């Protein structure tokens with residue numbers, strides 16, 4: 001049997017799981033499930049990345065130890081994967097001893113190979129936050145978090161001879177053009193490596209939360225060296241376990257575009273150095289954006305998957321994520337897009353077809369599936385062609401094509417029923433054969449469709465099989481089970497129940513009066529102190545002039561009166577507000593934001609607005625006050 005080992009990135013524990021993490025994991029889960037459907041022996045791994053400065057810092061801010069923080073956050077990951085029917089075979093935590101042993105061994109092997117040497121690390125360090133920073137992270141030369149001045153530090157560090165691997169890596173990429181998908185990312189990596197590789201600092205002296213360097217325990221191993229190793233330590237490396245022998249090298253690492261360099265350059269270099277085989281493929285996906293910004297904890301714009309599940313159901317969310325997946329570029333997340341997808345594709349097209357078909361079997365055949373004696377319907381060939389192309393579509397990660405083909409089949413069955421008019425056929429016993437054929441063919445088509453969709457919407461696909469009266473579950477089916485005609489006639493259909501209820505827009509709001517038991521307190525990982533808030537200079541300002549910025553649909557150039565001065569700033573509100581309607585209006589401005597240039601215009605502040613699906617509504621005050629009044 002062909003083995004197929006799939007991994008997700010292991011997630012940081014300085015925040016709760018959000019929609020971006022859910023996407024990567026659900027995508028990896030769908031890939032795993034499609035490979036199981038194709039008959040592969042699949043092993044699917046996910047886990048958490050618990051060491052390093054991010055965890056140490058988040059724990060310090062809460063006054064707890066990093067281990068305590070990890071122990072509190074990890075169950076949230078485990079639970080959401082369970083809730084989403086994620087079929088992972090293992091969950092690795094980098095604080096487990098099985099992981100530590102493997103990381104130490106890779107480090108030792110690399111050292112024995114002459115690839116680790118003691119050098120000197122030079123960089124920026126914020127003493128207050130105990131944070132290493134790169135030049136690019138500094139804000140006006142200060143720490144981006146606490147805004148305090150940073151120090152240039154030099155400290156001893158172990159380095160990995162990455163430079164030695166430039167040529168071996170290029171050779172590997174050329175021999176394995178399939179290593180990085182999609183091809184655009186492959187080309188990016190090659191040109192980066194061709195630009196030259198510098199040795200990499202792989203230990204920290206100041207940091208305490210990590211795995212000690214085996215040859216010098218006064219240092220801890222760099223978090224990425226530690227984290228990447230999870231893909232082999234979870235299989236039992238360095239022991240020659242059955243799992244390791246069976247599944248390494250991995251077939252696929254699924255990752256977001258933010259961590260390409262680590263997976264496509266550092267990881268293969270570490271493995272080459274340790275004398276281990278390289279993974280076969282890395283699938284790089286784009287980001288989910290909200291109002292054009294990456295959804296992430298640090299930007300504070302995360303979307304809670306639990307509330308989406310509550311509104312759309314597990315399969316509604318899974319379907320939306322795979323259907324609109326940012327595989328080449330980025331995708332915009334919005335409540336209204338999920339609503340549309342779930343209502344039109346799942347509730348209307350698929351859900352209605354299921355209830356319509358089964359109601360006919362109930363009504364015209366007493367709930368027993370008749371045998372079909374008449375000819376084949378047109379959608380039989382369509383479904384057979386999807387099944388035969390499935391290996392290729394999955395190898396290309398072409399879910400858009402796969403799902404749109406399946407939806408064509410759903411439309412074809414709906415059309416077939418309308419054309420055949422079973423309600424008319426049922427009136428004349430002479431049409432019995434044809435009526436039986438309509439009932440059988442529609443149910444058989446639905447059975448195969450549910451089988452093809454099970455990797456994306458497992459729970460609903462199983463429910464469809466159960467209602468049709470098929471033995472076994474759709475999520476355990478193999479591709480051969482989806483051959484046309486395997487549905488046995490004579491079976492009794494199950495209880496007909498709505499599978500995808502229609503979601504109303506108001507479902508995102510509480511439907512009934514709020515009582516004490518509805519009051520919830522969401523977990524806040526990092527609070528803003530009153531000092532943090534007071535750093536923001538929020539003031540009331542009156543708009544004096546407003547004009548469009550040439551070449552931009554969204555931006556307006558404004559001058560505002562702040563009481564003591566007239567400011568120029570740029571606001572992204574042109575799609576909603578006409579310049580002439582703004583003059584004289586009082587708005588709230590962040591007056592001490594660092595000046596920046598937007599489309600060549602200097603902006604000295606930011607106008608506050610609420611944002612609904614990317615459309616701004618200006619924040620204001622209900623009564624007029626003097627310009628420049630502080631908002632607090």
Ligand code: MSP
Pocket residue numbers: 008009010011012019020021023024049227228229230254255256257258259286287288289294295296
């Ligand atoms: N701990 C590292 C990974 C180590 S792997 C050896 C890490 N963790 S993370 O929690 O920050 O995020 C991991 C992954 O979550 C990203 O690579 C990406 O796959 C996913 N996403 C996080 N935010 C995302 C979006 N807004 N959109 C899509 N995926 C995103 O990096």
